[in-house]
Amino acid sequence: MRKKIVAGNWKMNTIKDEGVVLASGIASKLNDVPSDVTLMVAPPFTHIYNVSEALKGTAVEVGAQNCADHKSGAYTGEVSIDMLKSVGCSFVILGHSERREYYGENSDSLNLKTDLAFESGFSVIFCVGEKLSDREDGKHFDVVGEQIKSVLYNMKPEFSGKLIIAYEPVWAIGTGKTATSSQAQEMHAFIRKTMAGKFGKDAENIPILYGGSCKPSNAAELFAQPDIDGGLIGGAALKADDFIAIAKSFK
Numbered sequence: 001m002r003k004k005i006v007a008g009n010w011k012m013n014t015i016k017d018e019g020v021v022l023a024s025g026i027a028s029k030l031n032d033v034p035s036d037v038t039l040m041v042a043p044p045f046t047h048i049y050n051v052s053e054a055l056k057g058t059a060v061e062v063g064a065q066n067c068a069d070h071k072s073g074a075y076t077g078e079v080s081i082d083m084l085k086s087v088g089c090s091f092v093i094l095g096h097s098e099r100r101e102y103y104g105e106n107s108d109s110l111n112l113k114t115d116l117a118f119e120s121g122f123s124v125i126f127c128v129g130e131k132l133s134d135r136e137d138g139k140h141f142d143v144v145g146e147q148i149k150s151v152l153y154n155m156k157p158e159f160s161g162k163l164i165i166a167y168e169p170v171w172a173i174g175t176g177k178t179a180t181s182s183q184a185q186e187m188h189a190f191i192r193k194t195m196a197g198k199f200g201k202d203a204e205n206i207p208i209l210y211g212g213s214c215k216p217s218n219a220a221e222l223f224a225q226p227d228i229d230g231g232l233i234g235g236a237a238l239k240a241d242d243f244i245a246i247a248k249s250f251k
């Protein structure tokens with residue numbers, strides 16, 4: 001049985017006090033969430049500590065939206081994996097399309113970051129997804145296959161239990177335009193097959209989340225697909241009620 005996961009990527013939203021209110025709101029509604037669903041939240045760096053304090057004693061995992069590609073040293077403005085661990089993080093989101101698009105994230109830096117994260121005991125939510133033009137050109141499988149092979153094929157198989165993949169078609173992020181459940185399922189099955197090409201049967205156990213305008217009204221249909229194991233949620237993760245409603249959408 002693969003884990004069912006709903007993860008909130010808060011992106012560059014909330015200041016500290018708002019983040020704590022959101023986390024406390026989530027904590028107060030956890031009784032509504034089935035016990036086999038894992039909840040994860042990734043606040044901005046500045047209030048990861050406060051959010052992890054607000055969620056202390058709950059099973060909600062706290063993580064970061066990025067990390068440095070070096071362990072420590074003279075890298076002004078960067079945040080290391082050890083720093084993240086010291087404020088309560090157990091996972092990191094890597095390869096988000098916004099980081100690839102606006103901050104030059106590429107397979108070189110992602111190889112370094114995934115290595116550092118896994119070696120430090122972190123789970124990694126590794127994001128992949130094609131742009132609209134890739135899909136229109138019929139290149140979406142090639143693009144996603146390459147994003148996977150150029151980084152995840154280099155990871156040590158022993159860490160596959162710590163890997164979560166998120167398929168986020170760029171054209172569906174923050175646009176209100178969701179992939180249909182069959183488009184998403186088709187890509188998730190392709191991702192799993194691609195992972196099986198390197199990791200064999202272990203690929204069966206890797207959770208693959210869908211991300212891109214996932215909300216309470218469409219989560220159930222997406223999560224009912226055989227290869228969709230949950231969601232990586234942006235906008236709808238900023239309201240505790242919506243986030244919890246999505247977490248209740250598994251059959």
Ligand code: 13P
Nearest residue numbers: 009173174212213234235
């Ligand atoms: P939205 O849910 O706001 O479309 O964002 C998805 C996303 O990018 C999560 O990482």
